[in-house]
Amino acid sequence: MSRPGERSPSLVADDLFRREGARLVASLAAHLGTHRLQLAEDVVQEALVRALQTWPYRGIPENPAAWLTQAAKNLALDSLRREQTWQRKEAQITAEQERWLTRDEERAHEHELSDDTLRMLFVCFHPQLSVEAQLALALRTVCGLSPAEIGAAFLVSEAAIAKRLVRTRQLIRDLRLPFAVPPDGELPQRLDGVLGALYLLFNEGYKASSGDRLVREELCREAIRLTRLLSVHPVTSQPATKALLALMCLNAARLRTRVSATGEIVRLQHQDRSQWDAGRIQEGILALGAASTGDVISAYHLEAGIAACHCLAESDATTDWSRILDLYDQLQLLKPTPIVAMNRSVALARVRGPREGLAALESIPNRHSLEAQHLYHAIRASFIAKLGHPAEARAAWQRAAELAQCDAEREFLQGQSRKHDG
């Protein structure tokens, strides 16, 4: 019998439960089938609870991950044996499952993406699932967040997330989504979908407009972690994956400086650059370098290039705006969206003056979608102010403030509006 407290809690990584939990769910779903995803999640949860009920008395086991794996497998085996149809109808399959469930397993390295987790990602981000379903499922199964935490990130109730998860699992079952990495022919397109969803996840965390701040940072961290894992896995380490990793790192480096201690929005030109996360910037620059192979330039490459220009500039004044404009010109060809055109107008104004910026902004095709966003009016206001029309600028700031979604934004914009009073 081991005595309590033989191992100190610091020997166990803070995220052991989450990492191991997610790995185990993927591993169990891989062997039991996606139709048993709920069972996989339930037994893993139960295994974590059992650890909590045992370890404090007995001491933390020599190999905590192996302990959790064994506990979850035993619980799964018990549950499957209770299913009456199990042994009758699916004798062959179940024999294989039973072999696996009763077998000792070799441990994957902690910072490696196991093949099962990779497959799990492809299930979560399957194109037949809605974006909301994809994100909720990935956060639950691959990132180990609770429905309450996911709800806090998206400003949705815990019950609504729980319901969404149930429906998603049901859909996976009904559609019989395979627990597999897509075949070579489908892989590029499917990987695009996974990267797109991860970028969306990152942006959910990155945008300052909604949700709980700590949870949002968690979303950014998880998006980066998963992209990083994909960027080193042989099947998914494509240039676009590395470019996306670069883009996320370079944006996340500036995450903390975008909001002041008092909760106000700080624009890029006023941020304290010494507070930017140098480690993240370095990882981003290295990833961007590693992404520069092959003959395909993705939008992630260009956006990461733009972010790199900002991160590497010592000040707003020394920022290489012509390079940024050049990158936006290329990006506009790949992604001809109103948002890209709007951001390009800012770079254009820095290179060729506010008059050209304003002209470009006001001639964006299909800009009615932009006109509903505060950012469009804020950018327009800043151009007009620079052109020396305070009254018109004030009206635009006011419009922007009306459209702002969070208090910090609104206060910032109202402050801008007041600056141009009188």
Place this chain on the structure above:
Amino acid sequence: MNPNTQQTTGEHLLLIRGTHWNSSLSPAELQRVMTDFYGWVEDLRSKGILRGAQPLMEEGKLVSGPQSLVTDGIFAESKEAIAGYFLLSVASTDEAVKLAQACPILAHGAQVEVRPIADLCRPMADVKAAQS
């Protein structure tokens, strides 16, 4: 009957009651509870007063009556089921209570029963007192 015939041994047993954990806690939250709970145990250990500890299985049998009737008990269903124990070499009940109050799983609905360990069980102590 003389109530003073039972002596304490200078030890206390902390019985942890409550085996039901909120199943909607996320892995990160469960780990936080674990870290806190484990930290509490570490503290007992570093003070040199932890004599032993064991968790109990939720399943068990209840044997009762002159017929030695065996039932399954209601351990798993009961909110007050004993989840495990910690044996502490602490003489003062006040001190043991203080330690129990610091147990972080109280926040999650668990209860801690604090019982001094006796040198003899009550009937035996009574017999002994009658003999002397």
